[in-house]
Amino acid sequence: MSGYDSALTVFSPDGHLFQVEYALEAVRKGTCAVGVRGKDVVVLGVEKKTVAKLQDPRTIRKITMLDDHVCLTFAGLQADARVLINKARIECQSHRLTVEDPVSVEYITRYIAGVQQKYTQSGGVRPFGISTLIIGFDADKVPKLYQTDPSGIYSSWKAASIGRSAKTVREFLEKNHKDDMDRDDTIKLAIRSLLEIVQTGAKNIEIAVMGNDSVLRTLDASEVEAVTALIEKENAAEAEKKNKKKGDASAAAGESSSAS
Amino acid sequence: MDVWPYQVDLGVRDFEAEELEEIEAAQNPTPEEERPAFEWVADVDAKARATPALLLLGLPGAGALFLKSTFQLQKPVARLTRQTEEKKSIWENQKAAEKTFVIYELPDDPTTLIAICQLDITPEQSPAWANELFAHIAPKTTIILDSFTANQIRQTNDDITPPMLLKLRTSAADKSDKIPFFPTPSLVSGPAAAFLTWLQVRQLPATLYVSLLETQMGRHDVITATLRAFEQLLPGLPPHVAKSATKPSTAEYAKAISSVAQKATHHLYL
Numbered sequence: 229m230s231g232y233d234s235a236l237t238v239f240s241p242d243g244h245l246f247q248v249e250y251a252l253e254a255v256r257k258g259t260c261a262v263g264v265r266g267k268d269v270v271v272l273g274v275e276k277k278t279v280a281k282l283q284d285p286r287t288i289r290k291i292t293m294l295d296d297h298v299c300l301t302f303a304g305l306q307a308d309a310r311v312l313i314n315k316a317r318i319e320c321q322s323h324r325l326t327v328e329d330p331v332s333v334e335y336i337t338r339y340i341a342g343v344q345q346k347y348t349q350s351g352g353v354r355p356f357g358i359s360t361l362i363i364g365f366d367a368d369k370v371p372k373l374y375q376t377d378p379s380g381i382y383s384s385w386k387a388a389s390i391g392r393s394a395k396t397v398r399e400f401l402e403k404n405h406k407d408d409m410d411r412d413d414t415i416k417l418a419i420r421s422l423l424e425i426v427q428t429g430a431k432n433i434e435i436a437v438m439g440n441d442s443v444l445r446t447l448d449a450s451e452v453e454a455v456t457a458l459i460e461k462e463n464a465a466e467a468e469k470k471n472k473k474k475g476d477a478s479a480a481a482g483e484s485s486s487a488s
Numbered sequence: 489m490d491v492w493p494y495q496v497d498l499g500v501r502d503f504e505a506e507e508l509e510e511i512e513a514a515q516n517p518t519p520e521e522e523r524p525a526f527e528w529v530a531d532v533d534a535k536a537r538a539t540p541a542l543l544l545l546g547l548p549g550a551g552a553l554f555l556k557s558t559f560q561l562q563k564p565v566a567r568l569t570r571q572t573e574e575k576k577s578i579w580e581n582q583k584a585a586e587k588t589f590v591i592y593e594l595p596d597d598p599t600t601l602i603a604i605c606q607l608d609i610t611p612e613q614s615p616a617w618a619n620e621l622f623a624h625i626a627p628k629t630t631i632i633l634d635s636f637t638a639n640q641i642r643q644t645n646d647d648i649t650p651p652m653l654l655k656l657r658t659s660a661a662d663k664s665d666k667i668p669f670f671p672t673p674s675l676v677s678g679p680a681a682a683f684l685t686w687l688q689v690r691q692l693p694a695t696l697y698v699s700l701l702e703t704q705m706g707r708h709d710v711i712t713a714t715l716r717a718f719e720q721l722l723p724g725l726p727p728h729v730a731k732s733a734t735k736p737s738t739a740e741y742a743k744a745i746s747s748v749a750q751k752a753t754h755h756l757y758l
Binding site for chain 1: 712738739742743746747755756757758
């Protein structure tokens with residue numbers, strides 16, 4: 229590994245670009261963000277970092293708008309995210325001026341991924357240390373969710389997670405995601421997946437919902453807590469049902485053995 | 489050639505002094521302030537607890553995390569500490585508070601002790617800690633839980649990934665479980681080896697189970713699969729001990745891991 233990991237533009241003998249892979253490690257240091265696509269809604273959920281006592285929380289934003297109908301969240305180096313978001317916003321406005329149409333979600337995702345890829349193939353620079361989740365609606369009113377990462381790869385997802393413990397959240401989403409979920413089920417799935425890894429519960433979760441009117445709405449803390457309470461109630465009922473089944477099964481086994 | 493008066497050549501090594509230092513180090517391998525001290529918790533009947541039927545010892549990392557997640561550890565009965573507790577700064581005091589070696593009793597079962605070690609014990613100090621622990625506790629059977637990395641295994645070129653559980657045991661240990669042995673010529677070192685060696689020398693039954701850590705970018709991490717690998721030994725425990733064990737969910741394992749993981753202390757990442 230030594231000798232091939234300090235220069236970005238040098239492949240290792242086994243085909244690795246170590247700086248890009250190290251950038252992925254920087255992404256894992258960021259708090260978790262999850263995106264879930266429903267039938268006519270798309271939800272972004274993020275794990276909020278505790279803000280320092282003297283810091284203005286309004287200046288620490290993990291969910292940002294790129295245009296009126298496109299929203300982005302990221303995980304990784306904050307400063308890199310700021311630079312990439314600024315570039316993307318300029319591109320959105322440039323597209324509106326040139327083509328007289330707003331960008332499509334796929335277009336701006338491809339642009340962001342292209343910028344990230346450019347920074348993996350130039351001398352004197354380093355890759356962006358962020359992965360992004362981009363949501364939005366185009367004119368077709370179909371919800372879109374894309375993910376990009378420091379290598380410049382982008383793809384569309386039904387549900388995706390980035391940042392710390394993303395693997396655990398992704399496994400949960402794979403088990404529990406259903407196609408064509410309604411608004412409430414989509415929000416519930418996003419919150420449930422974050423509760424798998426957020427230790428402190430609802431107070432450190434932020435949820436943003438975009439419907440087919442392309443308006444982004446951030447849920448209040450009370451709304452998130454209400455959904456969390458509902459989820460906990462359902463989990464408790466599920467656990468009770470399982471215990472009852474176990475008790476019935478062992479009672480039946482006891483009866484059959486005493487009969488024999 | 490006139491060589492008198494004899495002048496000390498300051499550029500040359502002082503072999504005599506170095507040899508004296510080596511002899512002193514060999515006689516006292518552990519500095520005074522690093523030596524362990526065992527103490528029973530107040531109001532605990534030390535005599536009754538000193539000869540448990542089973543001692544489960546979880547070493548720092550995967551072993552300790554698994555035992556903490558699986559068993560209800562509410563009643564500490566003893567602990568081992570470094571002799572000198574005086575620390576220099578608030579930071580060191582805070583770090584010291586997180587690093588403990590505590591022995592718990594299972595609820596309603598004084599015959600089983602569970603030791604959770606979260607201290608960083610160097611290989612050189614490990615024999616002293618083994619001596620101190622077993623000087624006060626004489627278990628009939630000991631099970632030690634630790635972890636290993638892919639670099640420690642010298643075997644085929646196949647990539648190995650968690651979950652993977654291997655064992656080493658003393659000659660007197662029970663031979664019944666089906667978990668594969670740690671392959672030769674690979675070595676286990678550190679506190680796990682010291683504790684097992686202490687028990688082997690005295691012909692006491694003990695088994696060391698090691699679970700594979702995930703290796704990524706040269707870093708070795710405990711993941712949920714590492715902890716889940718230890719669940720294979722639960723059926724082999726005595727029934728009253730296995731009954732006390734819970735089977736944590738993936739989320740509970742993940743929470744336990746992240747509670748001890750090094751947190752990024754700076755605000756660069758969001």
